[in-house]
Amino acid sequence: MTASLPDRxxxxxxxxxxxxxxxxxxxAAGLIKLDAMENPFTLPxxxxxxxxxxxxxxxxxxYPGPRVELLRRKLTEHVGIPEGYELILGNGSDELISLLAxxxxxxxxxxxxxxxxxxxxxxSARLQGLDFVGVPLTEDFELNAPAMVAAIExxxxxxxxxxxxxxxxxxxxxxxxxxxxIAAAPGxxxxxxxxxxxxxxxxxxxxxxxxxxxxxxxxxxxxxxxVRLGYLVGPREVVGEIDKARPPYNVSVLNCEAALFALExxxxxxxxxxxxxxxxxxxxxxxxxxxxxxxxxxxxNMILVRVSDAAAVFAGLKARGVLIKNVCGLxxxxxxxxxxxxxxxxxxxxxxxxxxxxLKEVSK
Ligand SMILES: *Cc1c(COP(=O)(O)O)cnc(C)c1O
Numbered sequence: 001m002t003a004s005l006p007d008r009x010x011x012x013x014x015x016x017x018x019x020x021x022x023x024x025x026x027x028a029a030g031l032i033k034l035d036a037m038e039n040p041f042t043l044p045x046x047x048x049x050x051x052x053x054x055x056x057x058x059x060x061x062x063y064p065g066p067r068v069e070l071l072r073r074k075l076t077e078h079v080g081i082p083e084g085y086e087l088i089l090g091n092g093s094d095e096l097i098s099l100l101a102x103x104x105x106x107x108x109x110x111x112x113x114x115x116x117x118x119x120x121x122x123x124s125a126r127l128q129g130l131d132f133v134g135v136p137l138t139e140d141f142e143l144n145a146p147a148m149v150a151a152i153e154x155x156x157x158x159x160x161x162x163x164x165x166x167x168x169x170x171x172x173x174x175x176x177x178x179x180x181x182i183a184a185a186p187g188x189x190x191x192x193x194x195x196x197x198x199x200x201x202x203x204x205x206x207x208x209x210x211x212x213x214x215x216x217x218x219x220x221x222x223x224x225x226x227v228r229l230g231y232l233v234g235p236r237e238v239v240g241e242i243d244k245a246r247p248p249y250n251v252s253v254l255n256c257e258a259a260l261f262a263l264e265x266x267x268x269x270x271x272x273x274x275x276x277x278x279x280x281x282x283x284x285x286x287x288x289x290x291x292x293x294x295x296x297x298x299x300x301n302m303i304l305v306r307v308s309d310a311a312a313v314f315a316g317l318k319a320r321g322v323l324i325k326n327v328c329g330l331x332x333x334x335x336x337x338x339x340x341x342x343x344x345x346x347x348x349x350x351x352x353x354x355x356x357x358x359l360k361e362v363s364k
Contacts, residue, residue: 007017016126023123030351031323034341037167037195039223041272041344043265051261058257064249068256074263075231078219082208087234089245091250093194093218093230094120096242100126100190100232104158112157114143116331118170118192121161133157137333141169141304145177149184158187164203165195168327168339170298172201182210188238189213195300197222197273198280204233207351211235219259221301223269227258235314276301280342286352290359301342302351310336316358322351 010018026035042050058067060141068089073194076087090096101111101124111125113135122132135151138144143162152160160181165172182189188211191203196217207215214234219227229251232239262269280298287295287305294306310328318326325339 022185022224026323026325028323031318031321032046032195032343032347033323034343034351035323035325035339036053036225036345037221037300038342039221039269039272039276041223041275044268047265047268051258054257054261055254058253062253064251064253064256065115066188067260068251068255071260071263072250073255074260078263078266079204079231081204081231081233084236085207085233086239086248088239089228089251090232090246091252092220092228093192093216093232094124095246095250096216096229096230096232097121098124098128099242099245100158100188101125101130103242104187105129106158110157111159111161112148112155113161113163114148114166115333116166117161118163118167118194118299119330125159130158131155136331137166137168137169137191139333141150141166141171141333142217143173143177143181145174145180148177148181149291152181152184152186156186160185160187160189161192162189163192163194164201165199165299167194167300168325168330168337169296170195170300170302170339171296172199172299175201178203182213182277185212187212190216190232192216195221197269197303198277198301199299200279201299202314209350211238214238215264221319222262223272224259224262227255227262229255229259263334270326276342278349279345282345282347283340283352285340287355292359303340303342304337305339305340306335306337307362308336310338312362313338313355316361317351317354320354320357322354324351 072089097120107130110131110133111121112122112133114137125132133151135148162178193202196202204215207213214232216232217231238260283297292308296304310326314326326338327334327337
């Protein structure tokens with residue numbers, strides 16, 4: 001695209017933006033889509049019809065108003081946040097990550113996170129003009145607490161991100177290491193619990209111990225990736241400042257109504273999450289039987305697997321109709337790693353059969 005940019009525009013567009021690559025969404029047409037940690041279940045038909053009716057009555061002619069405030073209150077109840085704490089809404093947690101960077105974008109400000117990790121922390125930081133400092137995890141994807149503390153002392157980051165569980169490694173990090181990082185951090189620490197529906201632990205109950213720690217979650221992995229709704233929880237005075245950077249109508253009336261509907265039917269989504277956790281254990285057990293690969297423990301709806309040749313496994317699965325994510329190129333610690341999203345029982349069967357056949361072919 002850069003080649004066709006009119007000459008006179010090149011001097012107005014940021015050089016760093018022009019040098020960026022756009023976020024690539026893989027084409028999944030005709031494939032079993034196990035690449036993006038989406039919940040594979042759609043709503044049961046009766047709920048689809050009920051939702052359709054609800055959405056039909058939404059006042060599309062009005063800017064978002066009281067319903068968004070209602071959603072904020074309902075989520076506050078649903079999550080059960082501590083006294084003196086507040087919750088703000090984002091158009092997905094991706095938007096909240098941007099707002100955090102924007103609110104902290106002073107000259108010289110930095111964002112720090114372990115790597116490999118969620119790519120948006122770095123992309124958002126750079127787009128808002130902040131420096132990004134990545135600190136490698138250990139070989140077994142644990143936090144390197146001494147390295148994290150040393151980097152925090154050296155760089156004094158405005159924001160430290162801790163994804164709990166982490167993407168793409170899917171593990172929950174050691175809480176004692178997180179405590180050390182929180183104690184060392186001079187600015188905000190954001191604990192990103194995007195995969196909370198599938199995890200065995202949460203930091204929610206420990207928030208009140210640390211006024212500079214914020215908790216971020218999303219309804220995406222819960223089952224509403226298409227809706228775009230994330231939230232940030234923290235002390236009222238702190239999230240109130242971040243909220244000032246938010247565009248006034250960032251959550252559309254349709255997002256809002258769909259999220260309200262989902263909260264009213266939270267039991268259905270909990271049932272789906274329970275089934276996905278069972279499926280994750282079943283897939284893990286099957287992966288453990290396959291030769292020449294190593295599947296890492298998971299507290300999310302994805303499993304990181306190290307194979308002998310990630311590109312060949314990715315291609316072999318795709319040829320058999322299954323789309324996964326090859327994360328091999330993202331970081332040296334992910335050499336020959338692929339990331340599998342846990343799908344429906346049928347999708348997982350197809351994935352395991354395709355993987356088994358692919359591994360036989362690759363090892364020839
Ligand atoms: C998927 C993901 C998100 C993004 O969620 P959205 O609400 O869909 O923007 C945030 N953090 C992590 C670690 C993720 O994997």
